[in-house]
Amino acid sequence: MKFFIDTANLAEIEEAAALGIIDGVTTNPSLMAKEGIKGEANILQHYRDICKIVDGDVSAEVVATDFEGIVKEGEELAALADNIVVKVPMIKDGVKALSHFSKNGIATNCTLVFSAGQALLAAKAGATYVSPFIGRIDDVTWDGMDLINDIVEIYANYGFETQILAASIRNPLHITKCALLGADVVTCPLKAILGLLKHPLTDIGLAKFLADAKKSRP
Numbered sequence: 001m002k003f004f005i006d007t008a009n010l011a012e013i014e015e016a017a018a019l020g021i022i023d024g025v026t027t028n029p030s031l032m033a034k035e036g037i038k039g040e041a042n043i044l045q046h047y048r049d050i051c052k053i054v055d056g057d058v059s060a061e062v063v064a065t066d067f068e069g070i071v072k073e074g075e076e077l078a079a080l081a082d083n084i085v086v087k088v089p090m091i092k093d094g095v096k097a098l099s100h101f102s103k104n105g106i107a108t109n110c111t112l113v114f115s116a117g118q119a120l121l122a123a124k125a126g127a128t129y130v131s132p133f134i135g136r137i138d139d140v141t142w143d144g145m146d147l148i149n150d151i152v153e154i155y156a157n158y159g160f161e162t163q164i165l166a167a168s169i170r171n172p173l174h175i176t177k178c179a180l181l182g183a184d185v186v187t188c189p190l191k192a193i194l195g196l197l198k199h200p201l202t203d204i205g206l207a208k209f210l211a212d213a214k215k216s217r218p
Helices: 010-019 029-034 040-053 067-078 092-103 116-124 134-139 144-158 172-181 190-195 200-216
Strands: 002-006 024-026 057-061 084-089 108-113 129-132 163-166 185-188
Touching (some): 002 010, 010 040, 057 108, 067 084, 067 092, 084 092, 108 116, 116 144, 129 144, 144 163, 172 185, 172 190
Parallel strands (some): 002 024, 002 185, 108 129
């Protein structure tokens, strides 16, 4: 399973890249705003800066909601770097744009997916990635993992090549559950990824080893 980091913070991206386990980055206008990145020129430059840190796919999101606008923005974003993936919302004109991009060799990430039917449409339109939002589904008392399981089964039934990119990951348990169900990618904050390192028995074992090592030295 691939690990993407979901942020616009360059320091976090550099830290994640230094771990040697990060395969890509996803970001969006909200994450850009959180880092104080404003203005089209600054946003585009920020995407370039991210692409210099990681070799893997970097999802850059359009803000247009009409077909012509999505295509125009998407083509501009795709021209920034070879590893840019155009992030397109799951709306009617978004699906139309996914098909257009697919036919023209531009990689895409269909975002804001909350149902298996939406994921099916994205795959039919040729999306490179589909992003079901696990945490947000859990927030409304549904089970986001049920959705992952349904999409995995549908894609396997018909041999779709669209990769399942589990998004809105809130904790390390989300990551391991997605891995068990067969999601191709998870995108999450660095905190959730680092959470996979933690286990009380590891801490206890390490403390004992260090204590014993100290006793054995003169």
